[in-house]
Amino acid sequence: xxxxxxxxxxxxxxxxxxxxxxxxxxxxxxxxxxxxxxxxxxxxxxxxxxxxxxxxxxxxxxxxxxxxxxxxxxxxxxxxxxxxxxxxxxxxxxxxxxxxxxxxxxxxxxxxxxxxxxxxxxxxxxxxxxxxxxxxxxxxxxxxxxxxxxxxxxxxxxxxxxxxxxxxxxxxxxxxxxxxxxxxxxxxxxxxxxxxxxxxxxxxxxxxxxxxxxxxxxxxxxxx
Amino acid sequence: xxxxxxxxxxxxxxxxxxxxxxxxxxxxxxxxxxxxxxxxxxxxxxxxxxxxxxxxxxxxxxxxxxxxxxxxxxxxxxxxxxxxxxxxxxxxxxxxxxxxxxxxxxxxxxxxxxxxxxxxxxxxxxxxxxxxxxxxxxxxxxxxxxxxxxxxxxxxxxxxxxxxxxxxxxxxxxxxxxxxxxxxxxxxxxxxxxxxxxxxxxxxxxxxxxxxxxxxxxxxxxxxxxxxxxxxxxxxxxxxxxxxxxxxxxxx
Amino acid sequence: xxxxxxxxxxxxxxxxxxxxxxxxxxxxxxxxxxxxxxxxxxxxxxxxxxxxxxxxxxxxxxxxxxxxxxxxxxxxxxxxxxxxxxxxxxxxxxxxxxxxxxxxxxxxxxxxxxxxxxxxxxxxxxxxxxxxxxxxxxxxxxxxxxxxxxxxxxxxxxxxxxxxxxxxxxxxxxxxxxxxxxxxxxxxxxxxxxxxxxxxxxxxxxxxxxxxxxxxxxxxxxxxxxxxxxxxxxxxxxxxxxxxxxxxxxxxxxxxxxxxxxxxxxxxxxxxxxxxxxxxxxxxxxxxxxxxxxxxxxxxxxxxxxxxxxxxxxxxxxxxxxxxxxxxxxxxxxxxxxxxxxxxxxxxxxxxxxxxxxxxxxxxxxxxxxxxxxxxxxxxxxxxxxxxxxxxxxxxxxxxxxxxxxxxxxxxxxxxxxxxxxxxxxxxxxxxxxxxxxxxxxxxxxxxxxxxxxxxxxxxxxxxxxxxxxxx
Numbered sequence: 001x002x003x004x005x006x007x008x009x010x011x012x013x014x015x016x017x018x019x020x021x022x023x024x025x026x027x028x029x030x031x032x033x034x035x036x037x038x039x040x041x042x043x044x045x046x047x048x049x050x051x052x053x054x055x056x057x058x059x060x061x062x063x064x065x066x067x068x069x070x071x072x073x074x075x076x077x078x079x080x081x082x083x084x085x086x087x088x089x090x091x092x093x094x095x096x097x098x099x100x101x102x103x104x105x106x107x108x109x110x111x112x113x114x115x116x117x118x119x120x121x122x123x124x125x126x127x128x129x130x131x132x133x134x135x136x137x138x139x140x141x142x143x144x145x146x147x148x149x150x151x152x153x154x155x156x157x158x159x160x161x162x163x164x165x166x167x168x169x170x171x172x173x174x175x176x177x178x179x180x181x182x183x184x185x186x187x188x189x190x191x192x193x194x195x196x197x198x199x200x201x202x203x204x205x206x207x208x209x210x211x212x213x214x215x216x217x218x219x220x221x222x223x224x
Numbered sequence: 225x226x227x228x229x230x231x232x233x234x235x236x237x238x239x240x241x242x243x244x245x246x247x248x249x250x251x252x253x254x255x256x257x258x259x260x261x262x263x264x265x266x267x268x269x270x271x272x273x274x275x276x277x278x279x280x281x282x283x284x285x286x287x288x289x290x291x292x293x294x295x296x297x298x299x300x301x302x303x304x305x306x307x308x309x310x311x312x313x314x315x316x317x318x319x320x321x322x323x324x325x326x327x328x329x330x331x332x333x334x335x336x337x338x339x340x341x342x343x344x345x346x347x348x349x350x351x352x353x354x355x356x357x358x359x360x361x362x363x364x365x366x367x368x369x370x371x372x373x374x375x376x377x378x379x380x381x382x383x384x385x386x387x388x389x390x391x392x393x394x395x396x397x398x399x400x401x402x403x404x405x406x407x408x409x410x411x412x413x414x415x416x417x418x419x420x421x422x423x424x425x426x427x428x429x430x431x432x433x434x435x436x437x438x439x440x441x442x443x444x445x446x447x448x449x450x451x452x453x454x455x456x457x458x459x460x461x462x463x464x465x466x467x468x469x470x471x472x473x474x475x476x
Numbered sequence: 477x478x479x480x481x482x483x484x485x486x487x488x489x490x491x492x493x494x495x496x497x498x499x500x501x502x503x504x505x506x507x508x509x510x511x512x513x514x515x516x517x518x519x520x521x522x523x524x525x526x527x528x529x530x531x532x533x534x535x536x537x538x539x540x541x542x543x544x545x546x547x548x549x550x551x552x553x554x555x556x557x558x559x560x561x562x563x564x565x566x567x568x569x570x571x572x573x574x575x576x577x578x579x580x581x582x583x584x585x586x587x588x589x590x591x592x593x594x595x596x597x598x599x600x601x602x603x604x605x606x607x608x609x610x611x612x613x614x615x616x617x618x619x620x621x622x623x624x625x626x627x628x629x630x631x632x633x634x635x636x637x638x639x640x641x642x643x644x645x646x647x648x649x650x651x652x653x654x655x656x657x658x659x660x661x662x663x664x665x666x667x668x669x670x671x672x673x674x675x676x677x678x679x680x681x682x683x684x685x686x687x688x689x690x691x692x693x694x695x696x697x698x699x700x701x702x703x704x705x706x707x708x709x710x711x712x713x714x715x716x717x718x719x720x721x722x723x724x725x726x727x728x729x730x731x732x733x734x735x736x737x738x739x740x741x742x743x744x745x746x747x748x749x750x751x752x753x754x755x756x757x758x759x760x761x762x763x764x765x766x767x768x769x770x771x772x773x774x775x776x777x778x779x780x781x782x783x784x785x786x787x788x789x790x791x792x793x794x795x796x797x798x799x800x801x802x803x804x805x806x807x808x809x810x811x812x813x814x815x816x817x818x819x820x821x822x823x824x825x826x827x828x829x830x831x832x833x834x835x836x837x838x839x840x841x842x843x844x845x846x847x848x849x850x851x852x853x854x855x856x857x858x859x860x861x862x863x864x865x866x867x868x869x870x871x872x873x874x875x876x877x878x879x880x881x882x883x884x885x886x887x888x889x890x891x892x893x894x895x896x897x898x899x900x901x902x903x904x905x906x907x908x909x910x911x912x913x914x915x916x917x918x919x920x921x922x923x924x925x926x927x928x929x930x931x932x933x934x935x936x937x938x939x940x941x942x943x944x945x946x947x948x
Contacts, residue, residue: 002560003560003561003562003566004548004558004560006560006562007544007560007562007719007771007773007777008541008544008545010773010777010778010780011540011541011544011719011777011780012541014777014778014780014781014782015538015540015541015780015781016781017541021542024538024539024542025542027535027539028539028542028543028546028724031535031724031725032546032689032690032724032725035690035724035725035726035727035728036727037727038525038528038532038727038728038730038731039521039524039525039528039731040521041519041520041521041734042520042521043519058744062743062744062747095761116761117761117762119675120671120674120675135744136744136745138745138749143756143760143762143763144759144760144761145759145760145761148760148761148762149704149708149760149762149763150708150709150762152704153701153704153705153708154705170730171730171733171734172726172727172730175726175727175730176726176727179726185550185690185691186554186691186753187554187691187693187751187753188753189752189753189754189755189756189757189760189763190708190750190751190752190753190760190763191750191751192704192748192749192750192751193745193748193749193750193751194747194748195743195744195745195746195747195748195749196747197747198699198700198701198747198748199699199700199747200612200613200663200699200700201507201629201699201741202611202612202613202616202629202630202631203612203616203631203634203636203639203659203662203663204500204503204635204636204659205503205504205506205507205508205629205632206659208659208660208663210663210667211612211663211667211699211700211701211702212610212667212670212671212674212700212701212702212705213700213701213704213705213747213748214701234938234939236898238938239898239937239938239939240898240901240902240933240937241902241931241932241933241934242933242934243934243936243937243938243940243941243942244934246938246942247938247941250947260947261948262938262939262942262947262948264891264895264939264943265891266891267887267888267889267891267894267895268888268894270888272881272884272885273881273884273885273888274861275842275861275864276864276868276873276877276881277861277863277864277865277866277867277868277869277873278865278868278881278882278885279865279868281881281882281885281888281889284885284889285885285888285889288889288891365841365842365843365844365845366842366844369843369844369845369847369848370844396845397801397843397845398801398841398843398845400801400841401841402840402841402842402843403841403842405838405839405840405841405842406841406923406924407921407923407924408838408839408923409485409488409802409838409839410923410924410926410927411485411488411489411492411927412488412492412802412805412806412839413841413927414926414927414928415492415805415806416801416802416804416805416841417927417928419801441930441931442928444929444931445914445924445928445929445930445931446927446928446929448914448928448929448931449916449927449928449929469934470913472931473913473914473929473930473931473932474913474914475911475912475913475914476911476913
């Protein structure tokens with residue numbers, strides 16, 4: 001008997017599954033295909049405009065900073081002025097992201113962009129979120145050449161652009177959108193839900209930002 | 225409603241250590257319009273056996289309690305812990321026993337802790353609480369978490385014009401009694417009750433109140449060992465105005 | 477790891493006499509409790525979510541075999557490997573096997589209680605592979621050669637001065653005169669030291685908060701980002717997870733996530749919730765080449781179908797220990813194995829046997845605060861009582877205690893006799909106390925009077941006085 005058979009067999013005997021487990025199989029198939037949503041907090045069940053406001057408020061409550069711009073073209077200046085305000089170098093690491101490619105970067109000639117995954121030497125990372133969730137100010141990032149996962153974690157400062165249309169009220173809605181995008185039962189290799197900058201309270205319960213991931217998380221919401 | 229017949233489940237600790245609590249309970253129940261009976265065939269609710277894993281003896285004791293009390297309209301105990309045993313845990317003991325299950329359910333539905341019985345069942349609105357001075361109230365765990373007793377004692381105390389309630393820090397945290405726990409794990413119990421008496425002392429109240437004699441004996445015994453002056457009484461004694469005798473553990 | 481649970485009592489006495497520990501435990505009592513309450517109050521649906529979270533896990537456990545099958549099929553479909561481990565030893569050997577095939581010299585680790593349960597660090601070291609804990613708290617206790625004392629705050633028993641001393645002893649390549657007084661500087665130092673280790677590691681091992689049957693995904697929930705660096709940078713990612721981590725769908729995980737962080741740290745959501753599915757794909761530019769999941773049983777299947785099944789709903793938030801007066805008093809190490817506090821008091825005898833774990837379900841006042849805050853509504857006191865019942869059935873408790881109980885119970889079943897006994901005791905103890913109203917010592921009551929006085933009885937029983945008054 002393989003370990004797999006042993007474990008599954010033991011479970012079946014402990015639950016006293018008889019020879020016919022048609023009903024149990026149907027219950028499992030049913031839940032996996034219907035995926036009931038459960039209890040959804042009211043707070044996110046509002047108009048898109050209010051959802052975006054809630055997202056910004058919640059992100060700020062967990063020590064992220066938020067900027068709102070009205071076009072993708074304005075992103076270049078928003079990135080550049082954020083870096084200037086923080087005395088950071090005008091240089092970002094990023095993936096090959098279609099939406100960020102539409103930005104007119106020529107307006108910020110001092111800002112250099114390099115592409116690909118991060119090896120830990122980049123002070124600033126720039127990403128585009130796939131989705132975002134208003135109820136807790138959470139960004140949802142998906143892996144791939146457009147948004148390498150290492151860019152989310154290695155740079156000390158992480159700037160994330162999100163489109164306001166991609167913000168929903170609750171996790172279930174956002175994850176279901178990803179499910180539809182990738183096909184039922186499939187997921188991107190990595191999905192990162194990010195809620196504020198990295199932190200630790202492991203020394204005497206004192207909350208400190210920037211444990212291993214970014215110390216600063218700056219979000220640019222594009223409302224076009 | 226006709227005058228309800230109440231069987232008083234005295235509890236073993238009140239019977240042995242502090243009859244004054246029993247008489248206070250009788251006064252309060254009678255004042256609320258009840259006719260009070262005290263069946264002689266009562267000893268203990270069975271918790272020491274139940275919490276030691278001895279289900280057979282617990283069940284035998286439970287049968288005895290149910291038989292002695294099921295004829296009354298209500299069964300009332302001046303203890304959240306014993307009332308919770310009768311109300312919440314007895315049904316569990318008889319689960320799956322067709323002969324007893326329904327009988328136990330009928331019994332358990334009639335069981336109440338004294339203070340919450342006065343407020344939630346008898347709807348006592350006026351109580352002439354004679355005590356004048358400051359008190360602090362400890363929420364005993366079983367009453368609080370198994371029976372939801374928290375606002376009821378405070379509500380009754382507030383009926384006393386001269387009662388000043390000074391809440392302690394963490395009134396809802398265990399005092400470390402825990403029945404046999406306090407002797408089996410006396411070092412840990414001591415550490416827990418030390419934190420409790422420190423919180424009690426900070427209030428500078430004159431009197432510590434609670435609804436369970438076990439917790440009270442633990443806290444009063446610790447306060448007295450630490451040489452603290454605050455006195456301890458069961459809340460029923462204050463509500464009934466039976467304050468002539470010494471407080472719990474106080475010299476005569 | 478070596479289990480010292482049978483010595484719980486002496487462990488506890490030692491812990492109570494340890495001033496550093498007592499000071500550190502003060503931080504637990506304040507921080508976690510208020511934050512959890514604020515977070516719970518801030519979400520009107522919190523109670524409804526708790527109920528649903530319980531129902532989701534109950535459903536999953538009732539169909540665990542089928543969900544495990546569905547999950548493992550999805551992992552294989554996404555290019556990952558599933559390894560089934562019946563025992564801790566099986567799991568250790570599987571990890572070693574994967575590490576050897578990868579020619580691993582160093583292994584970074586995200587925080588994982590399962591890795592503690594199977595004792596992987598010692599085992600890897602014995603086999604010439606260096607495990608490096610990367611969670612700040614885990615890193616601190618690894619330097620100290622200790623086990624975690626809390627399931628989500630492993631170094632909660634350590635003071636910052638102790639961390640400073642540990643860092644100075646370990647990081648000898650750094651300037652000896654550097655300032656390390658503040659937690660900030662300690663954190664920075666750990667970040668710098670560990671950064672290179674993340675990059676150099678050949679294998680990364682993480683735990684999992686959830687395994688999603690629908691998609692074959694493992695989920696970790698962290699705040700530091702160390703778990704993500706652990707599972708993204710090395711060539712090989714190993715997920716160590718026990719079988720009850722299975723959760724059916726993305727929606728079900730979302731539901732439980734809402735109660736997890738709120739109950740644990742009082743956050744609405746932890747900073748990083750990461751879903752990993754298989755190894756990196758052609759479209760990926762980073763991530764591991766190999767993805768392995770080790771599904772551990774180690775005694776859990778024995779709990780299914782028994783009165784302890786509900787314990788398998790546990791999501792390891794730590795709320796029970798954060799609210800436990802016994803845990804506050806003695807800290808986590810006194811419990812003597814991997815899992816402390818109320819959840820440990822149920823889990824330790826379940827996984828390691830009641831013979832070794834018997835102290836833990838007994839060392840509870842049954843105050844019920846753990847159950848009242850458990851996001852999964854696990855009836856912890858009830859299950860501790862069930863362990864006491866098993867112990868009693870098997871005559872495992874001390875003979876004196878059993879006989880004392882039996883005699884008391886026999887008398888309690890004979891009200892006439894009981895009433896005589898009560899009268900004698902009431903009179904006798906009252907007489908001994910005299911006018912003092914209390915006793916500072918009494919034969920056979922040493923457990924009580926060691927630390928507190930015994931308030932004296934009034935002298936006559938209530939029943940006596942009631943009958944004398946003509947009461948019915």
